[in-house]
Amino acid sequence: MPRPLSPESTLDTLETEARRRLQAMRVDDPAATLRAARHAVALDYGFTGWTALKDALADIVLGRLTDTERVNIVLRAAWEGDPAPARRIIARHPDVARASLLTAVVLGDLEEVRGRLAEDPALADARGGPLNWEPLLYLAYSRIDAANSVAVATALLDAGADPNAWFDDGWGNPFKAITGVIGQGEQGRPTHPQAEALVRLLIDRGADPFDTQALYDTSLGADDTTWLELLYRASVARGDKARWRALGQGLGGDFEVSTIDYLLGNAVTHDHRRRVIWLVANGADPNSVNAYSGHRHHTQALLLGFTATAGLLAQRGSRIDQLTGPLAFQVAAMRRERATVRAMAEANPALLANPAPLLQAAAQGEAEAVAALLAAGMPPDLALRDGRRALHNAASRGSVPTARLLVEAGADVDARGTQYDATPLGFASHFGHAEMVAYLAPLSRDVFALTKAGLLARLEALLQAEPALANARLGNGRTALFSLPDDEDLAAQAARLLLAHGADPARKDNTGLIPSQLARQRGLAEAAELLGSSD
Secondary structure (H helix, E strand, C coil): CCCCCCCCCCHHHHHHHHHHHHHHHHHHCCCCCHHHHHHHHHHHCCCCCHHHHHHHHHHHHHHHCCHHHHHHHHHHCCCCCCHHHHHHHHHHCHHHHHCCHHHHHHHCCHHHHHHHHHHCHHHHHCCECCCCECHHHHHHHCCCCCCCHHHHHHHHHHCCCCCCCEEECCCCCEEEHHHHHHCECCCCECCCCCHHHHHHHHHHCCCCCCCHHHHHHHCCCCCCCHHHHHHHHHHHHCCCHHHHHCCCCCCCCCCCCCHHHHHHHHHHHCCCHHHHHHHHHCCCCCCCECCCCCCEHHHHHHHCCCHHHHHHHHHCCCCCCCCCHHHHHHHHHHCCCHHHHHHHHHHCHHHHHCCHHHHHHHHCCCHHHHHHHHHCCCCCCCECCCCCEHHHHHHHHCCHHHHHHHHHCCCCCCCCECCCCECHHHHHHHCCCHHHHHHHHHHCCCHHHHHHCCCHHHHHHHHHHCHHHHHCCCCCCCCHHHCCCCCHHHHHHHHHHHHHCCCCCCCCCCCCCCHHHHHHHCCCHHHHHHHCCCC
16 A cells, blocks of 8 residues: 655655665666655555646645645745745635735635625725735735626725725836736736626726836737727726826836837837837827937837838838938848848958947847858957857847857857856856757757756866866856756766865855755755755
């Protein structure tokens, strides 16, 4: 019979058991892995694998929590928490919905919400919970309930909830209920399943549809005008059309423009042609400037190589600037006009010292544009102030043809740049561009990126040729032992390899951390054990 998990079972005790099993397995099979040992332990307990065992353990751990701890996990999932444990708590403890008005709101318990509001209507607008939010904000940002959200929101508003409730994200930006319902933004938050009905309800009850954070968030994703149309029409109905064209709304950038012109700038930058058409049709000035670059929108489109978008703007009245110097040079490159690029460079060699055209062409994966610039004599390793080079951009884009052109022209494969102090291989690995990783890895000496990506054959060959790289350090003081792969077996293999070539497991980073401590924090148990004590 399978062994039962006890109330005292923890992940640490199971990990210890798996490591003991591994030692026993290696008596007969030196190549046995921790993964295999964990699988064997899971089978002993009657589970199909380690993941199923951990899920069962998580249920036990959740059962040990206090009522307050369970409630806080459920409520935090609205913004900064993990929805997975919140859902497990709800499945195991459905009565958590009746713990407070806030939990009832988040979980869509309409009867509980109505009962509590009938007893104390002031609760509808009272801040509380781990985020110190009003109930309406918990509803707007949570994605746990999809069935009763509109009815619950209606009950809150009927009881006096403020439809314009908001919180500050720490950067001075008001995140309102409408913002939360729509989602999207830089974090790619999901839109609420009943978003349109909720937004219309909030606006009908007095929410301001001129929600600048929501307008910003929806300008970053797909080329879609749904929310632009809804929020704009609601503003017009309220007599607020002028606010879209007024200055001083604080959406961002170095150049002050109106909200609708700011949004046009974002649409051009992302090559969102449907949004460009809609924004100009509804009052955006095609002759205004991008809030970040200061270039007129038509010029910005040309500089980015978006000729179709530039054409749309020209058709809608955008003046066509007579570009000269570096701007004309970049436009010619993005149009892949080799003869023009060469002639301009010969007439003004200083144009070849500006990195912008090459970096932009690489960022777009425009191999022909890169080839034109290189053929005209532009050095492949021109860099921005932060060290970013064209090869970083090509790697981030995943454009192997572009990268190959740059490397064959002499680009430094291991140049570090940007605030991440990363090489092109590091960027390719981070963004999951397998073809780019395969191209760059044999050329790279970046032991950190090779280790992180688990490219152990290349790492071993490199360490055999240059043993000192085992203890090479980044600016933060970290060696390759701090860059172990996320896969636990690979992490252990990488640790063994580095140690075998002289890597020092006691070497601290600039914060005083040693590799075993970081490995343990990341849950890389076998690697942490190999690296020694964390004391």
